Amino acid sequence: MKIYLAPMEGVVDWVIRDIYSRIGGYDEMVSEFVRVTTQLNPPKVFHRYVPELKTDGKTLAGTPVYVQLLGGDPICVAENAALACELGSLGIDLNFGCPAKTVNRHDGGAALLQRPRRLYDMITAVKNAVPEHIPVCAKIRLGYNDKTLVNEIAKAVSESQAHRLIVHARTKKEGYKPPAHWEFIAKIKEDCPNLPVIANGDIWTVEDYKRCLKITGCKDIALGRPAMAMPDLALQIKGQAKQFSHDFIEKELLPSFITSSANFKDNKYAVRRTKQWVKLLGRTYPYYTELFHKVKLCQNMEDLKKIISF
Ligand SMILES: Cc1cc2nc3c(=O)[nH]c(=O)nc-3n(C[C@H](O)[C@H](O)[C@H](O)COP(=O)(O)O)c2cc1C
Structure with a gap:
């Protein structure tokens, strides 16, 4: 069984990947x-988003990190993918799920799901541009406004021989509204027997994982928000941990997160990101819902220090 940390723009940055890998x-x-628009991004852009490129494409604790690309033009995305690999990326992950209006308006993310053939063209172009041993992966939603094209979308990915497909079991229109429709993942698996399919969406607990497995038939999953809400969820699913105490998170994880975020960017970034993580932790721990009411008022690091010791 494999567990993937799902990509989350503005949340799963280098700091979180480093901590979760540890x-x-x-x-x-x-x-x-x-983001790929009409040009080849310079190497510094890749290094900014993916500092792991300087450490063999892995986190410091050794977890592989694939470069995620978002764009609508196959040639341009393929050129950027080739550069990412030259810079040391161990794999490429293509985003066909982003619901953001600006991204969709500029022909990226979930917008491509409206014409499944475009996924085939994009994946094929990228596969042709990168070395043969590089895995080219895709991540989709079940459709744009509705689920009528879901099987065509999955077949396009399968025919392109993508290395694997992560399915966030909602349409773009459904946003993040529960529930995730895991039963559609089962259908995708049935229709595309040669495509490794990874289930994603609303796997908040070990019990959710067991239900998801039963419904989808997938053994591999990707965790996004639930990973942030429960830092050892992947370990729990693998039977290697019990739930971390809120005390452990506050004394061990948050201080290292705050310091590392400040070093990675600056104090303002660290304060903003801490508010974000504490809020997400509140989904699992009532303690953090309480703490969030205090943390959200912090204007700077000095304010934050009065609440969390680091
Ligand atoms: C803040 C945020 C940012 C996200 N950014 C990305 C992204 O960059 N690429 C992508 O493919 N999915 C992105 N997603 C979707 C997640 O990877 C995941 O599919 C979704 O949150 C559902 O899974 P979950 O219930 O485990 O969170 C994002 C989700 C959130 C909440």
């Missing part, structure tokens, strides 16, 4: 997306 349980991770 916590353990995750077999692979994906970077924040590198």
